[in-house]
Structure formats: C-alpha cells, structure tokens
Amino acid sequence: xxxxxxxxxxxxxxxxxxxxxxxxxxxxxxxxxxxxxxxxxxxxxxxxxxxxxxxxxxxxxxxxxxxxxxxxxxxxxxxxxxxxxxxxxxxxxxxxxxxxxxxxxxxxxxxxxxxxxxxxxxxxxxxxxxxxxxxxxxxxxxxxxxxxxxxxxxxxxxxxxxxxxxxxxxxxxxxxxxxxxxxxxxxxxxxxxxxxxxxxxxxxxxxxxxxxxxxxxxxxxxxxxxxxxxxxxxxxxxxxxxxxxxxxxxxxxxxxxxxxxxxxxxxxxxxxxxxxxxxxxxxxxxxxxxxxxxxxxxxxxxxxxxxxxxx
Numbered sequence: 001x002x003x004x005x006x007x008x009x010x011x012x013x014x015x016x017x018x019x020x021x022x023x024x025x026x027x028x029x030x031x032x033x034x035x036x037x038x039x040x041x042x043x044x045x046x047x048x049x050x051x052x053x054x055x056x057x058x059x060x061x062x063x064x065x066x067x068x069x070x071x072x073x074x075x076x077x078x079x080x081x082x083x084x085x086x087x088x089x090x091x092x093x094x095x096x097x098x099x100x101x102x103x104x105x106x107x108x109x110x111x112x113x114x115x116x117x118x119x120x121x122x123x124x125x126x127x128x129x130x131x132x133x134x135x136x137x138x139x140x141x142x143x144x145x146x147x148x149x150x151x152x153x154x155x156x157x158x159x160x161x162x163x164x165x166x167x168x169x170x171x172x173x174x175x176x177x178x179x180x181x182x183x184x185x186x187x188x189x190x191x192x193x194x195x196x197x198x199x200x201x202x203x204x205x206x207x208x209x210x211x212x213x214x215x216x217x218x219x220x221x222x223x224x225x226x227x228x229x230x231x232x233x234x235x236x237x238x239x240x241x242x243x244x245x246x247x248x249x250x251x252x253x254x255x256x257x258x259x260x261x262x263x264x265x266x267x268x269x270x271x272x273x274x275x276x277x278x279x280x281x282x283x284x285x286x287x288x289x290x291x292x293x294x295x296x297x298x299x300x301x302x303x304x305x306x307x308x309x310x311x
Contacts, residue, residue, distance in 0.1 A: 001083070002165065002306065003299040006158055008087030009094060010295060017097040025092055029063070029177050037182075040192060048191035052182065056195045059174055067170035090161055093173040095153035096291060099125075099146060103280050106142045110135055110277040121145075127180075128262070136274040140260045143275060143283045144268075147215065147252035148245045150287045152176055155214070155294040156207035162298040162305075175200050201243050208244035210294060212237075212251045218289035219255035224282070229254035232269050239266040255286055 021027035036055065041047040067089070074085035102124035109117035117138050122130040125145035130138065156176070161169035179200035182193030212233055220226035232254030233247060240246040246268070253260045253269035256279050260268040 002162060002302040004083060005087045005090055006161065006295055006299050006302070008083060009090035009158075010096070010291070012084075012087055012091040013094050013097050016091075017101070018095070019092075026173060026177060029059070029174060030181065033059075033178060033181050037192075042188045042192050045191045049194055052192040053195045056175070056178060056199065059178065060171055063170045063174040064167045067167040071166045086166060089166055090157070090169055093157035093161075093169045095149060096287075099149050099153055099287075100284055103142050103146055103284055106138065107277050107280040110138060114138070127184075133263075135277065137261065137263065139275040139277050139280060140258075141262070142280050143252060143256070143258075144249050144260050144262070146280070146283045146287050147248040150215065150290055151204065151208045151211035151244070151248050154287075154291050155211045155298075156204055158295060158298050159207045159210065160203075162302050172203055175203055204244040208247045210297070211290060212247040214290035214293040214297075215248055215251040215255060215286060217293055218286045219251075221289055222282075222285055224255040224286065225257050226255065228257055228269075236266075236268045236270070239268060241265075252283055252286065256282055 018024060033055075040051040040055065070089050071086060074082050074089065076082070077085055102120070106117050106120045106125070109120055114135060117135075118130040118133055121133075121138050121141050122128075126141050128141070130141065133141065157169045157172050160172040164171075175196065178196040179193070181196075182189050183197035183200065184190075184193060216226050216229045216233070218224075219229045229251045232250040236250040236253070237246040240249070240262075246266075249260060250268045253272070256275070257269070257272055258275040258279060259270055259272040260275065
C-alpha cells in the first residue's frame, strides 16, 4: 500500500500545490522553532549543545507521535479515503511544486529585473547573500537549489516513508527543517545546531546518492550529458562542505554542461560554460524525471519488502 501512497502524494502535490503557510505543518514547525530559540542558551558551548540535542529529541518525538496519530485516523477511513488521507499527509512533506514555482519565478524575473530575481532566489531558495550576484550566479544558485532539493525535498521524505511510513517521513522532515534553521557556523548556532546538522547529514547520506543516480539517469533519458554528469560527480561531489549536497548538485552541473559556483566557497564543473537563465527550465525537467525514477525505485522497494512470505 505504501507504493500506491507514494504516487498519490506526488499526484496531490501536482494538483493542489502547497497550502498557505498558516495551514502548512512544516511552517508550523518553523514557527515553533522560532519561538523556542530565543529561550535557549547559545554562547556557552556545552549548554547550547545540550539544548540543541534536547530540542531535537523533543521535537522529533512530538512529530513522530502526531504523524502516527494521523496515520491511525486515516486507516479508520474507508477506501479510497484512507489512501487519499495518507497520501495528503505524505504530500505535505514534499516540496516539488513549491520548488518548481519558485524556480520559474526566478527565471521569469531574470529576463526583466535582476534585483527582483536576486530577492526571489533569496526568499525562496537559498540562505546566502544574493544582493550582488550576477545573472549567471543567480541562475547557478537556482539550479543548485533545484538539484539539492530534489534530494532533501522530494526523494528523502519518500525514502523514509518507504522505510517506515508517515512517522519516518515526518521525522525526516522535522530533522531537515531544524537543520535548515540552526545548521549554521555562526556564534548563535555553532553548538545549538550541532545535533541537527550532524544528524541531517546522516539522514541524507543515502537519499542524496540515490538522487544523484536518478539525475544521471534522467540526463541520459532527456538527452543531456549523462557521461559529464557522472564525471562531475566523481570530480566535484566533495567540493562543498556538505557531505551530501555536492552529489546531486555536481550531477546537475555535469548534465547541463555548466559551471555552478558559490562565490569564494566552491565550484562544480569548473571550466564549463556559465549557466544561462533558460537552463533553469532544463534543470526542472531533469528534476521531474529524477523524481519519477526515484519514486519508481522506492515503490518497487515497498512492493518487494512488504510482500507476504509463504510459510
């Protein structure tokens, strides 16, 4: 049944998109974290680390419990409403439609107003300072976000759903959200976010590499350069400080035969041409095919793993 729910979640995501933040559980998580953070110690390393660990454990437990309750409620409904209910709750852990909408907005703005494009990529896709980025740099940041979020925002929650159902998917979504808010090397978050950052690295280890395989295969299926995608992964995947993000990003750079650069931080596909705004659409296409491939692989796993065995 998990196989069916994976596909239902993807369909629901395409049909209705993301609800407004005031109705979105992931936004609620962010609001709670924002309210809790000012009350936590930050400067003392040991106190901040313990506070971050306790926050992670408490939040994870609550989210898993609520997801389990949601699953039980759905299972009380008659078919097909039980499947649709669980598919909707899984869809809320995904960000494909929101990611596509944000990337399309940036692409449209790049042709008209660079300052607006800079603001849009900062609001929706990256946390870095974008106020001085050039057109190729804004484009690169957008494509990097598409690649990374193919893993973090789509394949990873589906991967954990395949392993353990809704509680696992929402456990991952909480961990990834907390990392996105606390996983920074600054005085306030260096130790407070240590647990969130390290555990997010661990949770994304397999999904990032599965996503990379899917991007390489998608490049071949869409007529892009799959050989360069593989070569870029082997050469550049470890250039970013993240142990995971460099894999799907370097695969996307190679697939599109472009250089993706975060100024003074890393380069992926060094020596290749600079990206053009129109290639955001190509990255979205690769992401869409990679999502279908990853979903098919995970659906197949569900069907195989949950198949009844004969006595």
